[in-house]
Amino acid sequence: MALLEVKNIHKSFGAGEVLKGIDLTVEKGDVVSILGASGSGKTTLLRCINFLEKADEGQLLFNGKDYHLLGISKADISAIRRNTGFVFQNYCLFANKTVLQNVTLGLTSARHVPAAEAREKAMDVLTKVGMQDHVDKYPSQLSGGQQQRVAIARALATDPSIIYFDEPTSALDPQLTAEVLEVMRKLADEGMTMIVVTHEIGFAREVSSKVVFMADGVIVEEGKPEEFFVNPKEEKTREFLRLTE
Numbered sequence: 006m007a008l009l010e011v012k013n014i015h016k017s018f019g020a021g022e023v024l025k026g027i028d029l030t031v032e033k034g035d036v037v038s039i040l041g042a043s044g045s046g047k048t049t050l051l052r053c054i055n056f057l058e059k060a061d062e063g064q065l066l067f068n069g070k071d072y073h074l075l076g077i078s079k080a081d082i083s084a085i086r087r088n089t090g091f092v093f094q095n096y097c098l099f100a101n102k103t104v105l106q107n108v109t110l111g112l113t114s115a116r117h118v119p120a121a122e123a124r125e126k127a128m129d130v131l132t133k134v135g136m137q138d139h140v141d142k143y144p145s146q147l148s149g150g151q152q153q154r155v156a157i158a159r160a161l162a163t164d165p166s167i168i169y170f171d172e173p174t175s176a177l178d179p180q181l182t183a184e185v186l187e188v189m190r191k192l193a194d195e196g197m198t199m200i201v202v203t204h205e206i207g208f209a210r211e212v213s214s215k216v217v218f219m220a221d222g223v224i225v226e227e228g229k230p231e232e233f234f235v236n237p238k239e240e241k242t243r244e245f246l247r248l249t250e
């Protein structure tokens with residue numbers, strides 16, 4: 006059974022329909038890359054799946070349970086969120102908290118994990134992302150790549166069954182992008198389930214188990230990277246890939 010299944014998501018802002026019936030299946034251990042031009046609805050899709058945005062219609066199957074996106078209860082939303090992580094383009098760290106505090110906060114406050122245990126877990130995940138030597142610094146004292154690695158550590162700290170990434174490297178220069186992609190590649194190798202909205206074609210090609218291409222609120226084409234990149238079926242996909250070359 007799939008870890009996550011999304012069926013028929015619709016979302017409009019005013020008169021404009023941004024998601025026009027999206028279906029997506031994610032198996033445990035999958036790394037799903039979502040590609041698509043600016044404005045195609047990628048961020049809106051991730052936000053709807055994680056209830057940062059309210060969908061107008063659609064169903065979500067998560068960990069064997071079935072939910073309606075419209076009218077889902079607050080209790081169900083928090084139950085799902087306890088098992089998901091979200092990494093944003095602009096890191097979204099607390100500026101007035103240290104690296105360590107940024108990671109422990111979600112454990113001590115939301116989940117009532119004892120401080121010592123939270124600290125141990127935080128050190129563990131910060132080591133995993135190579136930030137163990139910076140735990141007492143504040144976000145402003147870090148590079149963008151370091152901040153993003155802290156954000157990834159924060160997502161990992163709660164042992165989620167899936168992490169959503171929304172263009173995690175698009176604010177970074179190539180050197181820092183490489184650092185962050187390296188961490189994500191390691192997570193993928195360890196079997197972490199991830200959905201990654203990205204413009205990094207190399208990452209999508211080498212790391213993902215499935216590539217999804219969106220345009221104008223629909224999924225135009227999806228497939229394994231070796232098929233998707235080598236032998237795209239749709240003219241829209243070919244055109245998109247030509248533009249990214």
Ligand SMILES: Nc1ncnc2c1ncn2[C@@H]1O[C@H](COP(=O)(O)OP(=O)(O)OP(=O)(O)O)[C@@H](O)[C@H]1O
Nearest residue numbers: 018019023041042043044045046047048049050172
């Ligand atoms: N809160 C909002 N209110 C009104 N329109 C919105 C809102 N959020 C997104 N949109 C519109 O929905 C469409 C899809 O936006 P979305 O951010 O999902 O695209 P995207 O694929 O993530 O683009 P990008 O690659 O630039 O991040 C765009 O036309 C955008 O202007």
Ligand SMILES: [Mg+2]
Nearest residue numbers: 047048049171
């Ligand atoms: Mg976006």
